[in-house]
Amino acid sequence: MLAYIVRRLGLSALLLAVVVAATFMLHHALPGDPAAAVLGKQYTQEAAHEMRERLGLNDPIPTQFVRYVGRVASGDLGRSHVSNELVTEELKRALPATIELALTALLIATLVGVTLGVLTALRPRTWWDVAGLTAALAGVSLPIFWLGFLALQAFGESGVMADVLGVRGLPLGGRFSPAAYSLGQFVNETPAATGFFLWDTLFVAGDTQVFLHVLKHLFLPAIVLASVPMAVIARITRASMGDALLQDYVRTARAKGLRARTVVLKHALRNASIPIVTSIGTQLGYLIGGAVLTETIFQWPGMGTYVVDSIRALDVKPLQACVLVVAVGFVIVNLLVDISYAWLDPRVSTAGGAE
């Protein structure tokens, strides 16, 4: 088990090293002169030369690389050219927003997806099964920004459903309405606040009214973002459960007279869980890509909008930081998934060790 984890750690370290090198190259690969970007309108030849000297762009590449690695290691990610703010400060705001959105989406996707998968697996080749699988395939075929548009048209303020049901629709965007609450200020001024608004409003401020307000804002983006992972998880669960239910041990368990629920949940689902956990893990990668689009539709001030803005402005430092943060997040998630295999199936760690 230990050897297995150590080897996984080694692979993760390799991935991180590659990403650090890649982000360093990003600095030189992006079009445009970084010095000119910093100077903006104050651009003159001399100023640009001076700025290049100050930014260390005239040093040899290896020197620059060593300096870059040193800075990243010490947590210095530089400043944005556009806002002139520290990237770490901007990340502190954007990261919780995205994690909150992605985890909520993943929770919805897992609950609905696994349930749907198990239900369809229990009724193979029935109307249920076909409907479930078709819905799942439709789910992966949806352009997520179009789904967001439809959701807004239906459930947004003055949306179709709002007219029909006579209720006020859901908010069109943002994490909260600045007119009603100043949560950004609250987070800044409260040391205990985490930037995860669900947590902050419920546990730090203890205000259920604001909590519901935040939840309402989170609802549509989370559902939209959950659509694709939900479909994938449902399909994998269906396939994996379908196999497991045909196994001898399930027949034995049934023959022993165990309750149907115990057979399904304890015997079949546990054994079917490895592919399901893998798919949940890999979906996190999708969630980060999908978050970019979802956040753009719902004006969600997270990593997605941050990446898009920095790409549009060719703002190198935030872009480097975002790629690094995403990579680190990925490494952590992959590690957790790998370790969970070993826990779900003890054979993995021994088989891995013999390789």
Added chain:
Amino acid sequence: MSRFTDWLWRFLRYHRPALVGTVLVMAVVLTAVVGPVVLSYEPDDVFSRFAETGSKHLLGTDSQGYDLLTRMVYGARTTLAIALVSMSMSLCLGSLIGAVSGFAGGKTDLLLMRGVDIAMSFPGFLLAMVAVAILGPKLENVIVAVGLVGAPMFARQVRAEVLRVGSAEYVTAARSQGFGPSRTLFLHVMPNSLSPIIVLGTLGMGSAILDVAGLAFLGLGGDPYRIPEWGLILTQGWDQRPDANLQVAVAGLAIFVTVLGFNLLGDGLKDELDPRTRRR
């Protein structure tokens, strides 16, 4: 040929979802090929913006004053062409890497596959975004970025095929039965190594369309070409909400239906061509 049509007939008859997928894909391809002949306008005929739907403009006019139906039909060509080029790029590049990796083995294999692992362990869409940022937001670059990002999946699959088929017992069995090398190659090796690639290629069309449209939505779709692909049409409508709501709805629906078609078809092919899941 008749063996193929027999197979196709059986496949579509027993595979309802795949039949639906085939119909959808054929409909889109047909629209792209012959649609323009039926239309009464050219894609660059300009009218007043946001004209109502009616007999003059079946879907109204879009945010730039073009007839929306005309733009959509011509857009089908652009969309399919872009997806096909991107996907083919992924396929060629991926197959090359995978084949080299599988044949060479040893250190080359290890190195290439580590590279593939690393590329695949990073969100593809984000990778494509960064690639477009580096190359510049032009349509050609979007195609290249989406093609590059799709390649690792093909590489992994082709490598697995090379390793599997080369050592398969049925290849040895066919040879020992006295079949010539060409018969072994065409009837035993090729069909068994091609099918996963066909499946991936079909599914790859769908994801290429989605990725290109997604990049366009983020403003990375590049210069609005004379006839934009559907993602860009959608985005132009999105920027002019709520006047252009119909434009967003129609373009999104077209993307959805097309991608669904490719996915249904690819999924059916996977079931059919994979001996482990084949019914009958």
